[in-house]
Amino acid sequence: EDKVVQSPLSLVVHEGDTVTLNCSYEVTNFRSLLWYKQEKKAPTFLFMLTSSGIEKKSGRLSSILDKKELFSILNITATQTGDSAVYLCAVGGNMLTFGGGTRLMVKP
C-alpha cells in the first residue's frame, strides 16, 4: 500500500523565519512528487519533482527530492503571513497519494 508521511503536523512561526517541511514516501511505480498549498479551497500547485538532487525554486520557496532516501523537503524562507496554509505532499505512482499535510501558521 502506498504511503506518504508529512512532518511536522503543524508549525507556528513568526514572519521572517525559515521553515522546512518534510515528506517521506513509500510507493510502487514512483512517477513524481508534488507539493501543493491549500488555503480555503482546492490545492494550488507548487512544485513537481521527478529527479533526485535537483532543487526547484520559486521565489522564497524551494524543494528538493531524494529518491534514494525516499523523501523531499519544502523550504520557505523569510516567511510571510500569507504563507499560512496547509502544505500537501503527494506522490504520483499510478495515482496521487497524499500525505496528511503540514499546517503552517505564520504570525506577524
Add this chain to the structure above:
Amino acid sequence: GAVVSQHPSRVICKSGTSVKIECRSLDFQATTMFWYRQFPKQSLMLMATSNEGSKATYEQGVEKDKFLINHASLTLSTLTVTSAHPEDSSFYICSAFKGKHDEAFFGQGTRLTVV
C-alpha cells in the same frame, strides 16, 4: 497551465436525495480522473479512479453503489452521491493528469452539505 473545472462549487441538499458533481478538463483530454474527499482539517483521501469508457476503480471502504462515477467522455467525469446522508457532507475534489510527465490539475472542489 491546464484547467479542470468542477461544478457546482457548493451544494446543500436534503437527506435521501442524490447530488451530481461534474468535473471537466477544459483544454486537454483526460482518460483518467481522480475523485478525492476531504474532511475538515484532514488531507485528501482518494475515493476512486475514473476511467474513460470503463468502470471506475474504487478505494477500499468506498461504496461504489453510493458514489456513482461515470466517465462518459475524455473531458467529463461525474460523481453522483446517491441517497445522501449528513455524514456524506464533505469537500469533494477531482483531479486529472494532463500528461504522463505533468502535474495533476485540480477542480475547484465542491462543498456538499446534507441537511
